[in-house]
Amino acid sequence: MNALREKARELLAAKTVQVVIGYGRGSGGSARAVFMRAPAQAAELIFDATCLQNLAVYLMKPEVRKLGKAALVATPAALRTILQLAAENQVADNSLLALAPVGEDIMPLATFAAIEAHVAAADHDLSAAEGAELGKFAAMGLEERRRFWEEQFSRCLKCYACRAACPLCYCTRCTVECNQPQWIPVPAHDLGNLEWNVMRAMHLAGRCVNCGDCSRACPVGIPLYLLNQKLISDVSSVFQARSGMAARSDNAMSTFKPNDPEDFIR
Amino acid sequence: MESEKRSIERGALSRLVEQWLSQGKRVLAPMHSGDKVDFAWVTSLDDVSLDHVQTVQSPKTAVFPRVEELFSFRSADGRVEVRERDLGALPEIVVLGLRPCDAAAMAALGAIFNWDAPDRLFSARLARTTLVTIACSRADEHCFCTSVGGGPGAVAGSDILLTDMGQGAYLAEIVSAKGREAARAAGPLFAPAPGMDKESRLATVAKAFSPDAIAAALERMFDAGGFWEEQSRRCVGCGACAYVCPTCACFDIQDEGGISGQRLRCWDSCGFGLFTLHTSGHNPRWLQSQRWRQRLMHKFAYMPERQQALGCVGCGRCSRACPVDMNILEHLRAVAEAKP
Amino acid sequence: MSPTDLFQPLLMKIEQVIEETPDVRTLRLAFADERQGREFTFRTGQFGEYSVFGEGECTFCIASPPTRNGFIECTFRKAGRVTTALAGLEPGETIGFRGPYGNIFPIQDWERKNLLFIAGGIALPPMRSVIWNVLDLRDRYGDITIVYGARTVADLVYKRELAEWAARPDIKLVTTVDPGGETPDWKGEIGFVPAVLDKAAPASRDTIAVVCGPPVMIKFTFPVLARLGLAPKSIFTTLENRMKCGVGKCGRCNTGKYFVCKDGPVFTLAQLQGMPQEY
Numbered sequence: 001m002n003a004l005r006e007k008a009r010e011l012l013a014a015k016t017v018q019v020v021i022g023y024g025r026g027s028g029g030s031a032r033a034v035f036m037r038a039p040a041q042a043a044e045l046i047f048d049a050t051c052l053q054n055l056a057v058y059l060m061k062p063e064v065r066k067l068g069k070a071a072l073v074a075t076p077a078a079l080r081t082i083l084q085l086a087a088e089n090q091v092a093d094n095s096l097l098a099l100a101p102v103g104e105d106i107m108p109l110a111t112f113a114a115i116e117a118h119v120a121a122a123d124h125d126l127s128a129a130e131g132a133e134l135g136k137f138a139a140m141g142l143e144e145r146r147r148f149w150e151e152q153f154s155r156c157l158k159c160y161a162c163r164a165a166c167p168l169c170y171c172t173r174c175t176v177e178c179n180q181p182q183w184i185p186v187p188a189h190d191l192g193n194l195e196w197n198v199m200r201a202m203h204l205a206g207r208c209v210n211c212g213d214c215s216r217a218c219p220v221g222i223p224l225y226l227l228n229q230k231l232i233s234d235v236s237s238v239f240q241a242r243s244g245m246a247a248r249s250d251n252a253m254s255t256f257k258p259n260d261p262e263d264f265i266r
Numbered sequence: 267m268e269s270e271k272r273s274i275e276r277g278a279l280s281r282l283v284e285q286w287l288s289q290g291k292r293v294l295a296p297m298h299s300g301d302k303v304d305f306a307w308v309t310s311l312d313d314v315s316l317d318h319v320q321t322v323q324s325p326k327t328a329v330f331p332r333v334e335e336l337f338s339f340r341s342a343d344g345r346v347e348v349r350e351r352d353l354g355a356l357p358e359i360v361v362l363g364l365r366p367c368d369a370a371a372m373a374a375l376g377a378i379f380n381w382d383a384p385d386r387l388f389s390a391r392l393a394r395t396t397l398v399t400i401a402c403s404r405a406d407e408h409c410f411c412t413s414v415g416g417g418p419g420a421v422a423g424s425d426i427l428l429t430d431m432g433q434g435a436y437l438a439e440i441v442s443a444k445g446r447e448a449a450r451a452a453g454p455l456f457a458p459a460p461g462m463d464k465e466s467r468l469a470t471v472a473k474a475f476s477p478d479a480i481a482a483a484l485e486r487m488f489d490a491g492g493f494w495e496e497q498s499r500r501c502v503g504c505g506a507c508a509y510v511c512p513t514c515a516c517f518d519i520q521d522e523g524g525i526s527g528q529r530l531r532c533w534d535s536c537g538f539g540l541f542t543l544h545t546s547g548h549n550p551r552w553l554q555s556q557r558w559r560q561r562l563m564h565k566f567a568y569m570p571e572r573q574q575a576l577g578c579v580g581c582g583r584c585s586r587a588c589p590v591d592m593n594i595l596e597h598l599r600a601v602a603e604a605k606p
Numbered sequence: 607m608s609p610t611d612l613f614q615p616l617l618m619k620i621e622q623v624i625e626e627t628p629d630v631r632t633l634r635l636a637f638a639d640e641r642q643g644r645e646f647t648f649r650t651g652q653f654g655e656y657s658v659f660g661e662g663e664c665t666f667c668i669a670s671p672p673t674r675n676g677f678i679e680c681t682f683r684k685a686g687r688v689t690t691a692l693a694g695l696e697p698g699e700t701i702g703f704r705g706p707y708g709n710i711f712p713i714q715d716w717e718r719k720n721l722l723f724i725a726g727g728i729a730l731p732p733m734r735s736v737i738w739n740v741l742d743l744r745d746r747y748g749d750i751t752i753v754y755g756a757r758t759v760a761d762l763v764y765k766r767e768l769a770e771w772a773a774r775p776d777i778k779l780v781t782t783v784d785p786g787g788e789t790p791d792w793k794g795e796i797g798f799v800p801a802v803l804d805k806a807a808p809a810s811r812d813t814i815a816v817v818c819g820p821p822v823m824i825k826f827t828f829p830v831l832a833r834l835g836l837a838p839k840s841i842f843t844t845l846e847n848r849m850k851c852g853v854g855k856c857g858r859c860n861t862g863k864y865f866v867c868k869d870g871p872v873f874t875l876a877q878l879q880g881m882p883q884e885y
């Protein structure tokens with residue numbers, strides 16, 4: 001934590017960056033995003049097990065972008081997000097500084113190449129627990145799975161917290177807001193909820209970096225991560241593609257390759 | 267009128283639920299859902315959670331569901347027929363286990379829906395809803411009912427207020443005519459309540475601010491752009507705070523079903539970026555900070571002046587549900603302390 | 607029978623469709639139920655919610671004057687889902703109407719005064735109602751000047767009425783198009799509305815001005831009017847905040863503590879100056 005605060009203080013004092021996006025203490029012992037703009041504020045930064053939010057979501061917000069060059073306290077998921085945003089031409093190389101906590105230390109990563117090297121060295125596979133949960137879900141029969149999701153989606157409020165918390169849902173006009181034609185019904189009834197959640201999951205297929213923020217954001221506790229993780233594992237087995245690993249990569253779902261497998265299309 | 271005091275045993279409460287269901291009423295009550303507690307339609311008291319502080323969502327769904335039909339229409343051979351909604355067919359609802367803040371919120375919703383011209387659908391739903399509130403024996407850091415005119419044992423808005431007196435007994439305060447009718451229908455399930463005093467059973471919620479001071483401060487703060495930007499920078503602009511709020515009432519109107527379909531009313535939120543977008547592309551609230559300001563202004567400055575009702579009952583749901591820990595109490599304190 | 611529910615529209619038959627420009631149409635609407643038509647009253651400045659069943663509702667002002675009974679008119683630009691559907695309808699088809707909603711132009715207070723109407727683009731419709739209203743009561747008012755501008759000649763709406771107004775000796779009509787928007791046979795002015803207004807320099811004593819148009823036009827017109835000596839309380843405009851319910855409940859048109867659907871859409875410049883800039 002001291003290394004982080006020291007680094008942040010130094011960056012702000014030297015005006016290397018105009019803002020450090022990090023974590024501070026929030027309500028009830030939780031962590032919340034903070035935007036430090038003066039060296040003295042650096043003392044409020046924290047980094048511990050409560051720091052879960054993927055702060056890369058703020059890289060896409062105009063209110064944050066206008067503050068100037070940012071240093072971002074980046075969890076492994078946030079680093080993958082930066083690379084994925086880079087692959088989608090949303091952030092430019094050298095335009096931000098990632099601060100990756102490594103033990104008690106802090107590793108500044110100024111370029112996409114540095115982030116790629118850092119990310120490549122880590123293990124991003126699903127954890128054993130995640131794998132087991134996904135396995136259970138995969139083992140359900142088609143009918144059981146349908147009932148499971150119907151029950152889950154019946155609680156969806158269409159509050160779009162999942163979308164707002166997702167750093168890769170940055171469209172200025174989301175498909176649910178396109179009304180000519182009205183692709184997705186606006187109300188949060190069964191059909192609207194099903195179409196909304198399936199649409200969002202499909203838009204994140206091959207792009208989602210498994211940060212888990214959509215599920216954490218969902219006020220009614222819908223396990224959206226199951227959809228994302230299933231799609232991640234399918235995209236990886238069908239296309240041997242993995243999002244968030246490289247700053248230049250083709251999106252598996254929107255890039256045609258002559259040798260793409262077609263046997264899953266029925 | 268002084269509310270009448272009775273008592274009811276936990277066992278009798280469960281028979282009461284059975285009675286309501288057998289009378290064809292729908293019962294909305296807090297239920298465990300994963301690691302959360304939220305309102306759901308229940309079929310027995312066994313499903314009902316009685317030990318939580320607050321539910322994720324408010325019970326506003328009883329009077330303002332997230333989707334409802336305003337009317338339906340049929341078109342054939344160039345002729346259109348509009349069919350008014352049959353209000354008589356709306357279900358009778360009992361909300362069991364809402365909190366005193368939630369009961370108070372019904373008045374705030376009424377102030378919006380019935381401002382100037384009455385909203386028949388809302389009013390019909392409210393008239394068919396009986397509120398059997400359970401007083402709070404616990405509160406958390408997000409509760410601030412006492413700062414907005416309520417309290418953990420406040421009766422306002424409830425039809426019956428239950429207070430857990432321990433040993434499976436509840437004090438039942440029969441507050442309204444609807445409550446008296448419900449108690450009468452329950453017959454002997456409600457017993458006399460000799461010398462029951464609820465005060466010692468209630469949670470303590472410290473007063474954090476005065477709404478008048480907040481309104482006075484807000485009056486001067488519309489143009490304090492920097493303040494609003496600092497306050498709301500981490501807000502990601504979702505609808506979670508509005509959708510869980512018992513008093514938020516912004517809505518959208520949508521047609522579905524083609525030329526023979528329905529006109530629907532559904533929840534919306536002033537926190538969404540496109541809420542105020544004009545057809546011309548101009549958006550009067552183009553920044554999230556302006557939308558956050560609107561949330562506080564509407565509840566604490568505009569509503570008190572225009573609808574003579576505070577738009578917040580201090581339930582703390584928005585703070586608990588916010589994905590980025592926007593803590594409304596903290597923001598209100600900041601408003602109170604702001605130096606204009 | 608009139609609907610008892612606030613959100614339930616009256617049925618209207620499209621009597622006539624006038625193509626004003628390629629994407630602007632005027633509809634003349636008659637009440638499907640004659641008795642509703644006889645009972646219906648409104649005052650100039652008010653608006654309504656028009657619906658295409660199955661597509662939804664949209665907000666337009668009532669573009670006809672209350673002095674002409676038995677029908678109402680609206681003029682709209684094809685912009686999105688409902689207006690596109692509306693543009694596809696033909697005479698004889700049925701749409702819905704809720705209203706009238708909102709406040710009014712206080713034309714009774716304007717009697718004996720000079721009136722100056724300034725409109726840009728598709729913003730003439732709210733003005734058309736009040737213009738016809740005062741023209742139908744012509745002897746109650748002083749000089750009447752209309753300054754109307756559009757981007758190009760093709761974008762001018764109400765061409766037949768412009769011709770009728772131009773021919774009347776008791777109105778001064780100035781039409782203008784933005785530089786480059788003129789055609790070879792264009793006889794009106796060329797230039798932006800505020801500049802043309804400066805040149806037209808209408809009577810400024812005892813004058814009421816009504817200004818409707820895109821925000822930039824309004825912004826640059828107010829100072830010209832101030833130079834002409836008009837007080838903020840004598841300058842009227844209409845706001846077009848996004849609306850859904852039209853009746854002060856859905857929250858969409860909330861601007862500061864005001865609801866444009868109930869407190870507006872007509873506001874004086876004096877009122878706007880006392881309001882937060884949120885429109």
Ligand SMILES: Cc1cc2nc3c(=O)[nH]c(=O)nc-3n(C[C@H](O)[C@H](O)[C@H](O)COP(=O)(O)OP(=O)(O)OC[C@H]3O[C@@H](n4cnc5c(N)ncnc54)[C@H](O)[C@@H]3O)c2cc1C
Nearest residue numbers: 177545664665666667681682683685686687688689731846
């Ligand atoms: C008081 C008042 C009076 C008015 N009077 C008139 C009048 O007389 N004549 C007139 O023509 N208009 C008038 N308007 C404007 C009119 O109400 C709108 O143009 C109309 O409601 C558009 O409806 P629509 O369903 O066709 O458009 P929508 O489908 O709602 O779309 C409108 C525009 O917004 C875009 N859009 C839609 N949804 C989204 C989204 N979610 N995100 C981003 N962009 C989106 C569309 O692409 C389109 O450009 C008035 C408005 C008010 C408030």
Ligand code: SF4
Nearest residue numbers: 169171174175200203
């Ligand atoms: S759901 Fe799809 S369209 Fe909507 S914001 Fe996310 S990626 Fe964009």
Ligand code: SF4
Nearest residue numbers: 156157159160162218
């Ligand atoms: S956050 Fe949850 S409730 Fe909200 S829209 Fe997403 S899935 Fe639905």
Ligand code: SF4
Nearest residue numbers: 511578579581582584
């Ligand atoms: S604003 Fe927040 S605390 Fe106030 S009533 Fe709504 S959800 Fe509860």
Ligand code: SF4
Nearest residue numbers: 501502504507588592
């Ligand atoms: S305050 Fe929180 S819940 Fe409300 S819009 Fe902002 S991020 Fe969403």
Ligand code: FES
Nearest residue numbers: 852855856857867
């Ligand atoms: S349009 Fe709904 S409140 Fe004004």
